[in-house]
Amino acid sequence: MTVRIGLLGPVLAWRGDVEVDLRGPRHRAVLARLAVARGRVVPLAVLVDDLWTAPPAGAVAAVRTFVAALRRALEPDRAPRTPARVLRTAGAGYVLDLPAGALDVEQFRRPGPDAGVVDLENALALWRGPALDGLGDEPWLTAERARLHEERLHTVELLGAARIRCGTPELAVADLRRHTEENPWREEGWRLLGAALAACGRRAEALTVLREARRLLATELGLDAGPALARTEQRVLAAPAPARWHVTVDALRHLAVSGGDGLEAARAGRTSTLDAADGLDPRAAARVVGGFDVPALWSRADDPEQAARIVATAERLLSAPGPDVSRARLLATVGIELRGVRGARGPAAAAEAERLARELVDPAVLVQALNARYLASFQRLGATAEREGIGEELVAVSARHDLVPHGILGHLVLVQTRCAGGGGG
Incomplete structure (x- = not known):
């Protein structure tokens, strides 16, 4: 069974998916010191010096005791008197023998400087807290923590650059x-x-x-x-x-979810943004038209004439090249505004928007696309289970990324679908 070691947080070990009981902080320190050696032999004398600033009498025997306990924890099925395969004796010291990728630090370091958003996000997700947390402040620990912390900060910056690029x-x-x-x-x-x-x-x-x-x-x-x-x-x-109309769209979006007459006022103001979009360059116009991502629950548009104009403008902008994030928002807008209109275009636009949003790993665009898919599902019978799944994903994604309006939409979708199906929850 594969052994994995985690240093990006408190020092942990797993056999398969089961966490290993590593006992006390000295045991974890020994395991960590061998892990940071990256497959090189660490002499027993070095382990003693690294574990204690002033080694006590019996330090060598204590390290041997720690190693024996770690071997039992990491290889509980090893037969007595057979050589250890994970924490091996090598000459006058010990070596941790792990397969490639079994150390979380190795996985964290895998993405290069030109890595994409998903790889960098996955690398940062490996961190469970400060590196080597809960051990001491011996020099080797301080140095290794500082090195890993610097690498984490650099990766945060690489992720920022990747998000700007995409x-x-x-x-x-x-x-x-x-x-x-x-x-x-x-x-x-x-x-x-x-x-x-x-x-x-x-x-x-x-x-x-x-x-x-x-x-x-x-x-x-x-x-x-x-x-x-x-x-x-x-x-x-x-x-x-820039053309400042996207700022107006942001204000209208907030107005639409403010309660009272806010939605009606936002709808009226949206006509002005459509007028402005006709005179903007395609990229700026796409932000104006696709940026009004107000959650929509009802399966028919309140203003069919305005909806038709929005669709026509969005389709015109989709005919011009542009970044995928703009295309995804425009496609989601088409899907939402075609709700209640029979035909294949609404569902197709919603599906394409969702595909792009998932490739971009953009939660804000994804919830807009899921909203479009939810509304498109009313064109056919028997889609209650699909709508319930959409509602559950809206709730989950919105909770993770603090997208409150779409989180509320997700809960409303679940109430609607479970009432329709007679379910509880």
């Missing part, structure tokens, strides 16, 4: 803002936050962030900003100011 800078902003608040000395974090804000159309905010970074580095840390930060600031300054 057209989802809005997902990068929150993580990079938290990253810079916690690690204000990291110039690359500030640079990426400015670039992400600029890519979202928040030009003034991007410039404020980049200038604050320059001030902070100079006045509080005594550092000069590097050329990369300066180049990013120059690019933001040189870029033309």
Whole structure:
């Protein structure tokens, strides 16, 4: 049975999917010290020196006791007096013999600098807390923790850059803002936050962030900003100011879920955004038309004329090339606005939007696409179970990513489908 070791958090070990009882912190420290040696032999004398700043009498015997206990825990089925296969004796020391990928640090380090969003997200998800947590503060532990912490910060920045590259800078902003608040000395974090804000159309905010970074580095840390930060600031300054209609769409979206007459007012305001979209370049127009991702529950549009105009505008924009995130939002918009209209286009647009959203791993776009698929399902009988599955996914995705309006939609879908089916829950 394969043994796996986890160092990215409290030190843990598993046999298959079962966690191993590693006993006390000294046992975990021995296992961790052998694991960070990456398959190299660690002499017994080195283990003693690394475990204790001032080794007590009997330290060598104690290490041998720890090793024997670890061997029993890692290989409980090993026959007496047979050689250990995982924690082996080698010359005057010990070596941890693990297959490739059995150490979480190896899995974390697998994505390269040009890795995609999914691989980087999976790498960061391996962290369960501070590396090597709960052990001591001996020099080897301090050094290894610092090295792993630095690698984690670098991976957060790689993820931010990947999200900007793939057209989802809005997902990068929150993580990079938290990253810079916690690690204000990291110039690359500030640079990426400015670039992400600029890519979202928040030009003034991007410039404020980049200038604050320059001030902070100079006045509080005594550092000069590097050329990369300066180049990013120059690019933001040189870029033309965007059409500001997407800001109006954001305001209308919030108005629509504010209660009272907010939805009616937002619907009226949306006509203005459609008028504006006719005069914008395709990328900006796509943000305006596809950005009104207000959850829709009812299977017929309240304003068929406006819905038809939205569909026509979205279809025109889909005929022009654009990033997948814009296409997914436009397709979801088509699927939502064609609710109650018979024909294959609504369900097909919803299905394509969902496919793109899952490839992008963009939760905000995914819930919009799931909303479209839910509404398209009313074109056929017997789709109650499908709608219940959509409701469950809406609730789960929204809870993980704090998408409150679509989380409420998911609960309403579940109430509707379970009442229709006579189920409980």
